[in-house]
Amino acid sequence: MHEFGHFVLCGLLYDEGVTNITVAYTDAAFQRIKDGDKPSPSSQGAYINEGFADFFAGQVVGGTNYFVPNNSDFGLGPVFYCNGARSTCTNGAACGCIGTQATCQGVGCCAASGSGTSQTYSASLNTTTCMGQRVVCSGVNCLCTGDPALPSECLDQNSVPSTTSFNANVARVATLLHDAFDGQAQRGIADVPNDADLWTRVPGSSPAQLKFSSLGYGNLGDEDVRVPGSCMNDVLEKWDDNGNLLRESSFLKGLTQTALLPGCGAHSWCQTCEMLSLHRAGRPVNATPRQDFDRCVQDDQISDWLGPPPVETRRLLSASCQACPASEVTDDGIKCHPLVCVPPTPFRVLRGGTPLGQPPIYDCVATCPPPLQPVGGECLLDIP
Numbered sequence: 282m283h284e285f286g287h288f289v290l291c292g293l294l295y296d297e298g299v300t301n302i303t304v305a306y307t308d309a310a311f312q313r314i315k316d317g318d319k320p321s322p323s324s325q326g327a328y329i330n331e332g333f334a335d336f337f338a339g340q341v342v343g344g345t346n347y348f349v350p351n352n353s354d355f356g357l358g359p360v361f362y363c364n365g366a367r368s369t370c371t372n373g374a375a376c377g378c379i380g381t382q383a384t385c386q387g388v389g390c391c392a393a394s395g396s397g398t399s400q401t402y403s404a405s406l407n408t409t410t411c412m413g414q415r416v417v418c419s420g421v422n423c424l425c426t427g428d429p430a431l432p433s434e435c436l437d438q439n440s441v442p443s444t445t446s447f448n449a450n451v452a453r454v455a456t457l458l459h460d461a462f463d464g465q466a467q468r469g470i471a472d473v474p475n476d477a478d479l480w481t482r483v484p485g486s487s488p489a490q491l492k493f494s495s496l497g498y499g500n501l502g503d504e505d506v507r508v509p510g511s512c513m514n515d516v517l518e519k520w521d522d523n524g525n526l527l528r529e530s531s532f533l534k535g536l537t538q539t540a541l542l543p544g545c546g547a548h549s550w551c552q553t554c555e556m557l558s559l560h561r562a563g564r565p566v567n568a569t570p571r572q573d574f575d576r577c578v579q580d581d582q583i584s585d586w587l588g589p590p591p592v593e594t595r596r597l598l599s600a601s602c603q604a605c606p607a608s609e610v611t612d613d614g615i616k617c618h619p620l621v622c623v624p625p626t627p628f629r630v631l632r633g634g635t636p637l638g639q640p641p642i643y644d645c646v647a648t649c650p651p652p653l654q655p656v657g658g659e660c661l662l663d664i665p
């Protein structure tokens with residue numbers, strides 16, 4: 282099935298132009314074989330091609346060829362079949378949820394209003410129920426993201442770039458593609474991307490015997506991007522806009538820009554940033570949305586793929602991906618608070634150049650720019 286994934290990528294490339302076979306795919310295939318069985322970890326064309334094929338295999342047979350996902354077992358091929366079994370409960374009381382909290386996944390509960398495909402944040406739930414940063418609901422999943430105890434299973438593992446391992450980069454591309462398309466909250470016959478969680482292990486079997494899993498475990502809910510399967514064409518279209526070879530600057534940029542498209546989920550800058558940040562090295566397990574946003578601005582690659590945030594990150598709220606109210610800022614990307622200026626920049630000053638009709642934005646400064654003067658911690662025009 283992995284090999285058929287290569288065929289699918291060829292077909293998608295062909296749809297964008299026949300020369301993509303002679304140029305882009307030939308380049309990727311040559312990179313894969315020119316160093317024998319051990320391609321260089323920096324062979325982007327080769328690992329993007331293999332990562333796509335493993336993502337495809339995950340979708341169709343629930344297994345991968347190049348890397349060993351968490352909670353997977355070896356089978357013929359060789360294919361490593363995912364067979365996770367994260368505790369999944371759908372009954373509120375059985376999961377220890379209270380009141381109107383209806384769904385959970387063993388680690389968190391959230392309000393019934395968070396069902397369907399909406400995402401909610403509740404500060405009270407956060408403090409009373411969750412150890413992590415947020416509560417995320419997606420109909421079947423309800424859990425506390427950022428909880429370090431939360432296991433990531435199979436393709437939901439968040440692989441990051443490697444300078445030493447080709448296969449680790451295959452894993453990164455495959456798991457990033459998986460994160461972009463998973464979380465559709467459908468199981469069984471629905472014709473939508475799945476969570477690559479088709480199998481579960483027959484209890485006690487050794488070597489592992491697998492059976493169809495009626496419960497999902499392949500979407501941790503740690504990001505909220507759900508690109509429709511029909512938008513795979515758009516990934517290649519956007520790839521075509523950004524280069525002629527399979528490279529991160531063209532292919533992963535194409536994936537990023539597809540997630541933002543109105544017809545592909547219209548995901549916000551914030552949602553897309555959080556997904557990309559998960560696949561970068563050095564992300565704290567309990568990273569706040571604000572930390573993710575700052576990483577997306579400072580990371581040269583992500584900022585090239587994603588573009589600038591809708592407003593400066595110190596005013597950007599994760600839930601709405603819009604700015605805090607006028608004159609307020611946020612430390613965590615979750616809650617806003619008034620801007621408080623402390624030494625060494627103790628004075629609050631109205632930012633110049635704010636367009637008419639827009640809420641005022643304030644900055645903290647060390648000294649008031651003349652002719653303004655400090656009056657009670659604020660830089661004001663002191664008219665005697």
Ligand SMILES: [Zn+2]
Pocket residue numbers: 283284287330331334
């Ligand atoms: Zn392959």
